[in-house]
Amino acid sequence: MTHHVLEMPISADQVRDLKIGDTVTLEKTLFGIRDATLIHMFDRGRRTKFDLQGHAVIHTAPNVHRVEKSEKAPAGYEPFCIGTTTSQRMERFTRPLMEREGVRIIIGKGGMAQDTLDAFRDLGGAYLAIVGGAAALETTWIEEIEDVDMDDLHPESLWKFRIRGFGPLLVGMDSHGASMFADVRADVAARRDAVLEKLGIAE
Amino acid sequence: MQLDTKEVEEIAKDLYVRALKILPPDIKAGFARLQKAETHKIGQTILGTMVENVAVAERTNNILCQDTGIPIYNVTFGHDVSFDGAEVTRAIRRGCERATKEHSLRSSVVHPITRVNEQTSCGIRVPIINYDFDDRDETVEIEMIPKGSGSENGSFLQMLIPADGIKAVKRFVIDRVIELGGRVCPPTIVGVGIGGTSDLCMHLAKVAATRPLRTTCSDPEGAKIEAELSEAVNELGIGAQGLGGRSTSFAVHVEVAATHITQNPVAVNIQCHSARRARATITPGGIHFA
Numbered sequence: 001m002t003h004h005v006l007e008m009p010i011s012a013d014q015v016r017d018l019k020i021g022d023t024v025t026l027e028k029t030l031f032g033i034r035d036a037t038l039i040h041m042f043d044r045g046r047r048t049k050f051d052l053q054g055h056a057v058i059h060t061a062p063n064v065h066r067v068e069k070s071e072k073a074p075a076g077y078e079p080f081c082i083g084t085t086t087s088q089r090m091e092r093f094t095r096p097l098m099e100r101e102g103v104r105i106i107i108g109k110g111g112m113a114q115d116t117l118d119a120f121r122d123l124g125g126a127y128l129a130i131v132g133g134a135a136a137l138e139t140t141w142i143e144e145i146e147d148v149d150m151d152d153l154h155p156e157s158l159w160k161f162r163i164r165g166f167g168p169l170l171v172g173m174d175s176h177g178a179s180m181f182a183d184v185r186a187d188v189a190a191r192r193d194a195v196l197e198k199l200g201i202a203e
Numbered sequence: 204m205q206l207d208t209k210e211v212e213e214i215a216k217d218l219y220v221r222a223l224k225i226l227p228p229d230i231k232a233g234f235a236r237l238q239k240a241e242t243h244k245i246g247q248t249i250l251g252t253m254v255e256n257v258a259v260a261e262r263t264n265n266i267l268c269q270d271t272g273i274p275i276y277n278v279t280f281g282h283d284v285s286f287d288g289a290e291v292t293r294a295i296r297r298g299c300e301r302a303t304k305e306h307s308l309r310s311s312v313v314h315p316i317t318r319v320n321e322q323t324s325c326g327i328r329v330p331i332i333n334y335d336f337d338d339r340d341e342t343v344e345i346e347m348i349p350k351g352s353g354s355e356n357g358s359f360l361q362m363l364i365p366a367d368g369i370k371a372v373k374r375f376v377i378d379r380v381i382e383l384g385g386r387v388c389p390p391t392i393v394g395v396g397i398g399g400t401s402d403l404c405m406h407l408a409k410v411a412a413t414r415p416l417r418t419t420c421s422d423p424e425g426a427k428i429e430a431e432l433s434e435a436v437n438e439l440g441i442g443a444q445g446l447g448g449r450s451t452s453f454a455v456h457v458e459v460a461a462t463h464i465t466q467n468p469v470a471v472n473i474q475c476h477s478a479r480r481a482r483a484t485i486t487p488g489g490i491h492f493a
Binding site for chain 1: 245249252253255256257259260263265266267268269270271307308309310311318320322351353356370373374377378381384385386387388431432435438439440441442444445446447475476477
């Protein structure tokens with residue numbers, strides 16, 4: 001179990017260094033993305049102005065304050081409460097995000113499934129688990145909203161955050177076919193019959 | 204007592220913000236109990252982060268979770284209260300919209316077909332407003348629940364049949380909790396509705412999921428099942444955030460209603476660990492927030 005500090009963006013080699021159970025703190029840049037953003041990018045052919053090569057995306061739609069554009073708020077937004085949404089709804093977008101946009105890391109909660117794990121193995125990527133619902137804390141790791149794209153989808157816009165000490169996050173899925181979520185699911189499946197038996201409803 | 208709808212509007216606004224910022228004391232106590240019982244190392248760390256987040260939200264006057272949810276208002280009228288019902292509904296909608304605009308809350312509500320977000324937290328039939336009545340004198344209670352959607356997506360209804368028995372009801376709950384794993388933001392409150400019609404059963408599951416911890420089902424048979432299932436779900440090993448351990452749920456809550464001779468309905472609705480709710484009680488003596 002190693003702790004990694006990654007200044008974004010990173011290379012395929014760097015992401016292949018990450019193993020499940022490791023922890024990671026991200027520095028510099030993070031992009032926020034979610035359902036509507038991905039639907040528009042991959043089902044409706046929209047392209048982002050951002051270069052996502054080697055970057056990390058987090059499944060989020062933030063609460064923000066609209067402010068005058070300034071040095072501190074170049075996009076006219078200040079962070080208010082930025083948290084993380086459930087990743088599994090966005091399962092089918094992992095591969096296109098990596099193939100077309102070059103994304104290397106997905107941050108989310110609840111884990112993702114086999115298609116994502118296969119994409120990580122084939123293309124070099126990892127899933128970092130954040131604690132869902134801990135948004136007030138997460139917000140303290142975000143310094144600034146640097147830019148925003150596709151803001152007609154607000155709050156499901158594509159956000160560019162400047163981050164400092166974003167973590168520690170847990171490597172939940174890696175590029176070597178390992179997933180902590182799959183391991184837990186297998187363990188739970190093995191316990192199911194005993195739990196049902198104790199309830200007097202064995203099959 | 205005459206209910207002042209201007210006051211209702213202010214309360215509806217304040218309750219939304221209070222609910223988003225202040226975790227109810229029963230949930231905080233629930234975290235303390237889980238922390239004591241958890242032996243899984245990652246589970247302990249995750250629970251610690253969740254408790255830290257509650258402290259950070261209080262310290263920085265921030266909302267607990269970014270999900271402002273689907274706004275739900277439960278209004279209960281006691282005896283001897285006069286009010287203009289249609290105006291109460293409008294006042295609550297205005298309060299909900301003002302909370303969103305004045306506090307710069309994320310509007311999480313869209314049209315179901317066009318997906319257009321009006322940026323008001325309101326839309327067709329939203330906020331959801333439930334009206335009920337009880338036996339208190341000159342009392343109106345308004346409860347606000349910003350229902351987070353990671354957990355709301357963990358909703359199920361099954362119209363079982365009498366021959367399946369109560370065993371199938373319990374199995375259904377266990378299997379849905381397994382299926383959901385970490386995506387409903389555990390530790391959760393598992394709300395279970397048993398009986399009624401399909402719509403009532405689903406509503407009961409929501410009532411159960413949003414009931415305070417350490418309260419029990421008023422029906423003794425329902426109470427027995429919630430005790431059994433509360434223990435069972437934490438034996439499954441799903442754990443906080445689905446990463447293993449004992450902290451799958453704070454509790455399983457059950458609510459029941461009589462049903463038809465041909466029916467055996469069961470519904471599941473999940474509440475996440477950010478189990479937010481806020482309540483205001485209006486009496487001739489004034490307004491009390493809890």
